Amino acid sequence: MKDTYTFATLFLAAVAWLTFKIARIGRRDGRLPPGPPTVPVLGNIHELPRKFAFLRFSEWGRKYGGIISIKLANATAIVVSDLKVVKELLDDRSSETSSRPYSYALEALSKGNFFVLASSESLVWRASRKSIQPFLAVQASDLHVPIVERESSALLHGILHNPGAISSHILRYTFSSIAYFAFGKRVLRHDSPELQSYQTYIRNFCKAVSPEAAPVDLIPILRYVPDFLAPWMKLWRETRSQQLSLYNSFLEHAERVKEGEGRNRSIIQATLEQRHELGLSRETVAYTGGVLLDAGTETLATTMLSLILCLMKSPAVLKKAQNEIDELIGSKRLPVANDIEELPYIQAIIKEVLRFRPSIPTGIPHAPLNDCHYGGYTIPKGSAIFINTWAIFHDPDLFERPDDFWPERYLLTPDGTKPGLNKDYNIRSSLSFGSGKRLCPGMNFARTSLNVAVMRLIWAFDFEPGDNSSRMDQSWSLEEHYFEGITLTPKEFSCRMTLRSADRAKAIEDSYILYENSNA
Numbered sequence: 001m002k003d004t005y006t007f008a009t010l011f012l013a014a015v016a017w018l019t020f021k022i023a024r025i026g027r028r029d030g031r032l033p034p035g036p037p038t039v040p041v042l043g044n045i046h047e048l049p050r051k052f053a054f055l056r057f058s059e060w061g062r063k064y065g066g067i068i069s070i071k072l073a074n075a076t077a078i079v080v081s082d083l084k085v086v087k088e089l090l091d092d093r094s095s096e097t098s099s100r101p102y103s104y105a106l107e108a109l110s111k112g113n114f115f116v117l118a119s120s121e122s123l124v125w126r127a128s129r130k131s132i133q134p135f136l137a138v139q140a141s142d143l144h145v146p147i148v149e150r151e152s153s154a155l156l157h158g159i160l161h162n163p164g165a166i167s168s169h170i171l172r173y174t175f176s177s178i179a180y181f182a183f184g185k186r187v188l189r190h191d192s193p194e195l196q197s198y199q200t201y202i203r204n205f206c207k208a209v210s211p212e213a214a215p216v217d218l219i220p221i222l223r224y225v226p227d228f229l230a231p232w233m234k235l236w237r238e239t240r241s242q243q244l245s246l247y248n249s250f251l252e253h254a255e256r257v258k259e260g261e262g263r264n265r266s267i268i269q270a271t272l273e274q275r276h277e278l279g280l281s282r283e284t285v286a287y288t289g290g291v292l293l294d295a296g297t298e299t300l301a302t303t304m305l306s307l308i309l310c311l312m313k314s315p316a317v318l319k320k321a322q323n324e325i326d327e328l329i330g331s332k333r334l335p336v337a338n339d340i341e342e343l344p345y346i347q348a349i350i351k352e353v354l355r356f357r358p359s360i361p362t363g364i365p366h367a368p369l370n371d372c373h374y375g376g377y378t379i380p381k382g383s384a385i386f387i388n389t390w391a392i393f394h395d396p397d398l399f400e401r402p403d404d405f406w407p408e409r410y411l412l413t414p415d416g417t418k419p420g421l422n423k424d425y426n427i428r429s430s431l432s433f434g435s436g437k438r439l440c441p442g443m444n445f446a447r448t449s450l451n452v453a454v455m456r457l458i459w460a461f462d463f464e465p466g467d468n469s470s471r472m473d474q475s476w477s478l479e480e481h482y483f484e485g486i487t488l489t490p491k492e493f494s495c496r497m498t499l500r501s502a503d504r505a506k507a508i509e510d511s512y513i514l515y516e517n518s519n520a
């Protein structure tokens with residue numbers, strides 16, 4: 001009898017303990033920053049929209065403050081929508097807040113080698129950043145210029161001869177520039193099989209790490225589900241095999257190519273030479289270069305496509321930019337990298353597109369290495385911290401007409417904010433590229449690539465809507481024009497690019513022949 005009582009008491013205590021634990025799932029701890037009300041178990045999951053989550057984050061930021069917390073079952077996400085918090089928490093305390101949240105899905109896919117998402121304590125992240133740094137630093141811009149001048153000359157040539165496939169030409173430009181810089185291998189055709197397999201792989205990769213296809217990071221118990229009940233396992237296996245085959249084919253090229261010495265080597269050739277010293281395996285070296293391809297190709301291409309979309313919808317801005325460049329250069333030679341210094345309006349257009357349509361609107365999440373105390377709150381170790389650049393760049397208190405594409409704002413003030421604004425910090429020009437120790441290492445290369453390609457496209461072509469529906473369309477709606485994934489990617493749009501004059505065609509042909517025959 002006594003045993004029965006003891007068992008019943010223990011059983012009831014266990015049920016009470018379990019109920020208490022389950023009821024606490026999804027609840028916001030009082031030490032966290034404020035945020036929207038939670039419901040048991042889910043927390044705020046049910047309120048997250050399927051698309052453009054940054055818009056909901058911005059709304060919550062306006063309601064609950066510049067630093068908020070969101071509960072995703074047991075996990076916590078912090079969203080920063082205030083410039084002052086970005087500076088104090090992520091820039092100034094970068095050594096504490098520059099790790100990444102752990103992702104089981106990513107671990108399964110890339111076995112810890114994908115350094116963009118690796119912990120700041122990991123050897124992979126430290127060694128990979130160290131090996132790429134000398135090639136991507138601002139002092140290395142003399143390495144970037146010949147690559148992007150040659151690839152952008154091929155871009156103009158491609159559009160001239162096949163004006164219908166703008167997005168593939170842009171993707172070839174960004175992919176080939178980075179593939180050459182990283183592995184010494186170019187991709188010459190916009191319809192090449194390499195580019196197509198890259199696109200298939202990257203689509204699968206984004207899907208494979210998304211919680212919709214593989215909710216293992218939200219519901220950790222799913223990690224123990226057997227393979228035949230877990231459809232994401234098949235997707236992970238396929239994606240890993242595509243990833244390895246892509247990265248390895250480029251790595252083998254870098255190993256085969258003997259030419260290229262000193263600073264003319266590709267990033268991966270140089271990394272291979274010092275891989276034992278750096279403590280990197282051959283597979284990790286393949287990933288170091290592959291990650292540059294993955295992180296750089298889409299971000300650059302989506303920014304350029306957004307810019308073309310904006311110019312197509314703003315004929316007056318395009319005309320003003322063409323007048324500026326014609327006055328400096330005329331029609332007989334292609335613009336070169338240094339010309340950007342003399343073209344303030346085109347500089348303003350590039351800054352404006354990075355503000356108006358940031359290619360990663362909530363950045364890549366950071367995570368604190370340990371529990372971190374800020375502003376009276378505690379941010380738990382490992383929780384995801386998002387920088388909501390969208391909210392900052394579209395804040396009506398900072399920007400005049402924030403939802404308009406209006407490059408002139410950057411002629412009025414260097415950071416584009418309202419003239420005479422009394423604020424604590426200027427918006428640093430690198431904000432679209434992240435923060436602290438994780439600041440995008442490709443930023444200088446990206447800027448040179450954007451400057452050269454944008455100057456040349458504006459100089460060479462008129463951009464007009466290719467069909468009547470987009471001719472009538474004056475809207476800037478995200479829903480209409482953008483997919484949402486990790487990057488803010490424009491949907492396919494019809495744009496007719498017509499050559500501005502016959503002497504420009506000659507300059508394009510001449511420069512194409514010159515670059516293709518050189519060893520840049």
Ligand code: HEM
Pocket residue numbers: 115116117129178291292293295296297299300303359360363364365366432433434435436437438439440441442443445446
């Ligand atoms: C317009 C173009 C680009 C934009 C807007 C952009 C933006 C970003 C952002 C927001 C991050 C996250 C930074 C953080 O965590 O705080 C990032 C990381 C990164 N980007 Fe870029 N990026 C661009 C182009 C490139 C290019 C061209 C490359 C390579 C050549 C590149 C390589 C990387 C890498 C490797 C990381 C991960 C850094 C780390 O985790 O330590 N990016 N980028």
